Amino acid sequence: MATPRADDWSWFPALALGVSFLKCILINAYHSTDFEVHRNWLAITHSLPVSKWYHENTSEWTLDYPPLFAWFEYSLSHVAQHFDKEMLVVQNLIYTSPATILFQRLSVIVTDIVFIYAVKECCRSVREEKGSKDLLGHPFFILAALLLWNFGLLIVDHIHFQYNGFLFGILLLSVARHLQGRHLEGALLFTVLLNLKHIYLYIAPAYGIFLLRSYCFTKDNTDGSVRWSSFSPVRLVALGSIVISVGALSFGPFIAMGQLPQVLSRLFPFKRGLCHAYWAPNVWALYNMVDKALSVLGVRLKLLDVAKLPKASMTGGLVQEFQHSILPSVSPSITLICTLLSIMPAVLSIWCRPRGARGFLRCLVVCALGSFMFGWHVHEKAILMAILPFSILAVESREDAGIFLMLTTTGHYSLFPLLFTAAELPIKVLLMLLFTLYSFTSLKKLFRLTIGFLVTSLTKALLPRLLSLAGRAALGGVLVVPNFFHLRMMEATVFLGPSML
Amino acid sequence: MENWSLVSICVLFGLTARWAVSLNSYSGAGKPPMFGDYEAQRHWQEVTYNLPVHEWYFNTTDNNLNYWGLDYPPLTAYHSLLCAHDHGFDFCWVLVADLLIYIPAVVLYSFYLSEGSNKKKVCTVLCILLYPGLILIDYGHFQYNSISLGLALWGVVVLGLGWDVLGSLAFVLSLNYKQMELYHSLPFFCYLLGKCFKQGLAGRGLFLLVKIAVTVLVTFALCWLPFLSDPGQILQVVHRLFPVGRGLFEDKVANTWCSLNVLIKIKTILSTDTQLYFSLTTTLLAILPSSIKLLMKPTLWQFKLALVNSSLAFFLFSFQVHEKSILLPALPVCLLLNDLPLPAIWFLQASTFSMLPLFLKDGLLVPYVVTSLAFLFFSIYLLSAFEHCSEDKLRLGCLRHLPSLIPGSFYFSITAMAGLSFMSVALAPPDQLPDLFPLLVSVFSYLHFLGLLLYFNIVQIAEPLQSVRKNQKKSN
Numbered sequence: 001m002a003t004p005r006a007d008d009w010s011w012f013p014a015l016a017l018g019v020s021f022l023k024c025i026l027i028n029a030y031h032s033t034d035f036e037v038h039r040n041w042l043a044i045t046h047s048l049p050v051s052k053w054y055h056e057n058t059s060e061w062t063l064d065y066p067p068l069f070a071w072f073e074y075s076l077s078h079v080a081q082h083f084d085k086e087m088l089v090v091q092n093l094i095y096t097s098p099a100t101i102l103f104q105r106l107s108v109i110v111t112d113i114v115f116i117y118a119v120k121e122c123c124r125s126v127r128e129e130k131g132s133k134d135l136l137g138h139p140f141f142i143l144a145a146l147l148l149w150n151f152g153l154l155i156v157d158h159i160h161f162q163y164n165g166f167l168f169g170i171l172l173l174s175v176a177r178h179l180q181g182r183h184l185e186g187a188l189l190f191t192v193l194l195n196l197k198h199i200y201l202y203i204a205p206a207y208g209i210f211l212l213r214s215y216c217f218t219k220d221n222t223d224g225s226v227r228w229s230s231f232s233p234v235r236l237v238a239l240g241s242i243v244i245s246v247g248a249l250s251f252g253p254f255i256a257m258g259q260l261p262q263v264l265s266r267l268f269p270f271k272r273g274l275c276h277a278y279w280a281p282n283v284w285a286l287y288n289m290v291d292k293a294l295s296v297l298g299v300r301l302k303l304l305d306v307a308k309l310p311k312a313s314m315t316g317g318l319v320q321e322f323q324h325s326i327l328p329s330v331s332p333s334i335t336l337i338c339t340l341l342s343i344m345p346a347v348l349s350i351w352c353r354p355r356g357a358r359g360f361l362r363c364l365v366v367c368a369l370g371s372f373m374f375g376w377h378v379h380e381k382a383i384l385m386a387i388l389p390f391s392i393l394a395v396e397s398r399e400d401a402g403i404f405l406m407l408t409t410t411g412h413y414s415l416f417p418l419l420f421t422a423a424e425l426p427i428k429v430l431l432m433l434l435f436t437l438y439s440f441t442s443l444k445k446l447f448r449l450t451i452g453f454l455v456t457s458l459t460k461a462l463l464p465r466l467l468s469l470a471g472r473a474a475l476g477g478v479l480v481v482p483n484f485f486h487l488r489m490m491e492a493t494v495f496l497g498p499s500m501l
Numbered sequence: 502m503e504n505w506s507l508v509s510i511c512v513l514f515g516l517t518a519r520w521a522v523s524l525n526s527y528s529g530a531g532k533p534p535m536f537g538d539y540e541a542q543r544h545w546q547e548v549t550y551n552l553p554v555h556e557w558y559f560n561t562t563d564n565n566l567n568y569w570g571l572d573y574p575p576l577t578a579y580h581s582l583l584c585a586h587d588h589g590f591d592f593c594w595v596l597v598a599d600l601l602i603y604i605p606a607v608v609l610y611s612f613y614l615s616e617g618s619n620k621k622k623v624c625t626v627l628c629i630l631l632y633p634g635l636i637l638i639d640y641g642h643f644q645y646n647s648i649s650l651g652l653a654l655w656g657v658v659v660l661g662l663g664w665d666v667l668g669s670l671a672f673v674l675s676l677n678y679k680q681m682e683l684y685h686s687l688p689f690f691c692y693l694l695g696k697c698f699k700q701g702l703a704g705r706g707l708f709l710l711v712k713i714a715v716t717v718l719v720t721f722a723l724c725w726l727p728f729l730s731d732p733g734q735i736l737q738v739v740h741r742l743f744p745v746g747r748g749l750f751e752d753k754v755a756n757t758w759c760s761l762n763v764l765i766k767i768k769t770i771l772s773t774d775t776q777l778y779f780s781l782t783t784t785l786l787a788i789l790p791s792s793i794k795l796l797m798k799p800t801l802w803q804f805k806l807a808l809v810n811s812s813l814a815f816f817l818f819s820f821q822v823h824e825k826s827i828l829l830p831a832l833p834v835c836l837l838l839n840d841l842p843l844p845a846i847w848f849l850q851a852s853t854f855s856m857l858p859l860f861l862k863d864g865l866l867v868p869y870v871v872t873s874l875a876f877l878f879f880s881i882y883l884l885s886a887f888e889h890c891s892e893d894k895l896r897l898g899c900l901r902h903l904p905s906l907i908p909g910s911f912y913f914s915i916t917a918m919a920g921l922s923f924m925s926v927a928l929a930p931p932d933q934l935p936d937l938f939p940l941l942v943s944v945f946s947y948l949h950f951l952g953l954l955l956y957f958n959i960v961q962i963a964e965p966l967q968s969v970r971k972n973q974k975k976s977n
Contacts, residue, residue, distance in 0.1 A: 021874065022517065025871045026524070424524075430520065434514060437506060437513070445502055
């Protein structure tokens with residue numbers, strides 16, 4: 001191939017098209033119940049008036065995303081009716097005609113264009129050292145490949161089925177705008193994102209503090225601390241009006257109809273239990289496991305009466321509320337406090353010593369990780385909220401690259417239980433190998449990482465896998481990962497491989 | 502990035518694409534009573550596992566040959582026996598075969614026998630692995646072509662590296678897996694014979710000839726060992742492999758006879774024997790120039806071209822050709838991707854298109870569209886196909902004005918293929934002509950194949966016997 005020059009971006013469409021083709025041949029792969037969830041929402045928004053959207057519960061998969069996403073489904077439903085009108089009937093539960101599958105899959109693939117655009121913008125904002133490198137060694141090429149071909153996003157969106165591509169596209173675009181200094185646009189994009197999927201509340205603290213500190217205060221003192229005199233009310237008002245107007249657009253109709261409490265109860269279903277159906281490898285999963293282990297031990301040692309223990313199992317793979325047997329039960333407020341404590345150092349840091357947009361990005365990742373570790377009813381897919389933005393930092397700094405490799409390998413591996421069918425096994429193994437091999441070799445070349453460094457990273461990431469192979473009924477393994485946050489504030493993060501209890 | 506990591510990434514991507522295609526429908530899915538090729542493979546596992554060897558090819562109470570009787574040579578039967586022992590997920594076996602046989606051959610070919618920078622070699626690996634025809638037939642329709650084609654490719658690679666005896670061994674194994682490899686046999690024969698002549702029949706040449714002959718005979722004997730005890734066995738197997746009673750062609754296939762049949766109903770006018778002689782004569786005439794040239798100049802470049810010309814000629818003029826046999830010329834054309842990118846891409850796309858009616862029957866429309874688009878896009882982009890359109894690059898010394906027409910014709914042709922594909926899916930044929938679209942597809946493909954046969958023949962014949970020109974790179 002006539003090696004494309006670095007300033008010739010023809011390779012970008014090639015990468016984007018390549019992954020899109022792959023997504024297209026995965027159209028007929030396994031899809032999870034999330035497919036039916038979205039079909040149901042298409043039906044609800046198309047066939048019912050707005051006042052019924054958050055009350056409708058014919059199907060168990062009720063609408064539990066904010067109103068802007070409901071409007072998104074509504075607009076999709078207008079295209080859907082040309083594929084198969086039957087999918088828009090609310091009573092047609094678990095309706096999966098070939099046309100329905102084709103439409104839904106294509107809608108994810110097409111809306112990914114937002115993600116592709118966002119990746120392009122991120123690549124343009126990447127810092128790199130000058131010097132002729134061949135195309136494959138440029139940071140922006142590596143970033144594009146790591147984002148566009150991200151294993152987690154591919155299997156969650158295009159096999160398991162969700163719309164994360166376009167949502168993460170908006171997030172990455174917002175980050176890119178902040179990196180480019182266009183803060184109002186970034187704020188607007190994030191507000192829209194929050195009104196599309198409220199899980200991004202996890203990272204709202206980073207946005208809030210960063211914008212307040214670095215945007216509303218226009219100048220800093222020479223030592224980096226706050227210069228209170230440089231506060232700009234105009235900017236604050238601008239930000240406020242953005243948040244309020246988007247919120248009004250989204251929730252306005254429902255507030256007017258007096259449905260706000262109902263909507264909020266749908267958005268924040270605390271009855272769902274501490275842990276999601278599949279094990280998000282976070283602190284509470286470990287907590288549950290310790291509790292279970294202790295109760296089993298207690299029964300064996302005759303310290304406890306079996307009859308008095310709660311019968312249900314947290315590890316059963318179902319979404320329910322449970323009480324712990326031995327350790328104190330955990331309520332939503334406790335998880336909130338733990339989360340806030342875990343992100344406090346990072347957030348304080350960007351207030352006291354802001355490091356510009358990159359410091360904000362780092363804080364964002366810490367918030368995502370902290371919320372993942374300590375949050376209530378966390379999905380394992382939420383790890384993507386840390387992995388994707390972190391990719392930008394990974395191609396700019398050596399240390400970040402090492403941590404990134406560990407984070408992605410473990411994080412992606414923890415997504416394996418999402419695809420449990422035999423037919424999809426080769427796909428997830430091959431794609432995981434593809435992504436892991438690429439990320440390791442490209443970052444190694446970029447930063448001249450040593451073999452020793454890589455072996456340690458890889459071992460730390462795969463140790464749970466090895467342990468889980470060795471111990472049948474035992475725990476998958478416990479991995480302690482030192483946090484990457486530079487200012488000597490170390491958080492011990494506990495990662496858990498898939499357990500076989 | 503180092504070569505090994507780039508190549509591994511290409512291979513992993515190729516494997517992923519293959520497996521993803523297998524997640525779609527397959528031949529005969531849910532279509533009783535005969536089902537399709539998937540059922541055929543499963544049946545052969547049954548037959549080889551449960552019955553003794555001497556009953557495999559015979560019509561007995563336990564083995565009804567009308568229900569997917571075994572009609573491939575013994576190696577296929579042994580392979581079915583092997584698969585029968587672990588009747589897990591059959592598509593796994595295709596993937597394993599690809600990984601062990603076909604893909605290593607492709608990688609070795611690209612790195613040792615093709616020219617250009619390392620980047621170009623990696624791109625060649627990727628483009629060959631993305632060829633839609635083989636992916637769709639092996640993983641969609643369900644067959645094991647990657648074994649026979651892979652072994653044949655091993656033969657080419659090993660011969661290219663200079664190990665003649667091993668090369669002939671690989672090819673004989675390939676032949677004993679699928680008898681269609683006979684399409685490739687003449688070039689192998691002429692190349693090896695030509696090499697023997699070049700080394701002098703009075704000395705080393707004769708020795709080489711004897712070595713090769715012995716290898717071939719011994720390999721054949723080993724493969725057919727269980728059947729050698731009884732001449733009746735051998736005859737029956739041959740009878741199953743070459744069903745001459747079945748007529749000039751079946752269904753719609755993009756060759757001369759089927760296309761001619763549109764104008765003159767030769768199937769009804771001529772008797773079966775006349776048809777046989779007619780096809781035999783035309784085939785021989787078509788392969789003669791290429792084979793003689795190869796005999797006179799046994800180089801790797803001539804060998805590759807002869808493989809294309811010979812198998813394509815067989816496809817176009819031979820007896821009882823099936824549309825899947827286009828894979829036989831497609832393999833050597835893949836080897837030309839590096840040297841003559843645009844004609845090769847054109848042929849490979851046309852070959853995929855020619856099998857469209859088969860894919861539609863198997864419910865493989867989406868994989869067909871996606872893999873074709875992916876192949877076209879990546880091969881044109883990575884191999885810079887349109888930059889290699891000058892008359893020198895196309896080696897069309899005598900036809901000077903032609904190259905300027907090529908890009909336009911290429912676009913027109915691809916658009917027409919897309920249009921015909923769309924029509925085959927979206928429109929219903931008129932009642933008087935129920936086979937209209939398959940016929941249009943096969944005739945359109947036939948015209949391409951004929952034109953490309955002429956082109957590749959010109960390229961092969963026009964090359965001078967002694968490499969006079971200094972800038973002539975292909976002269977090993």
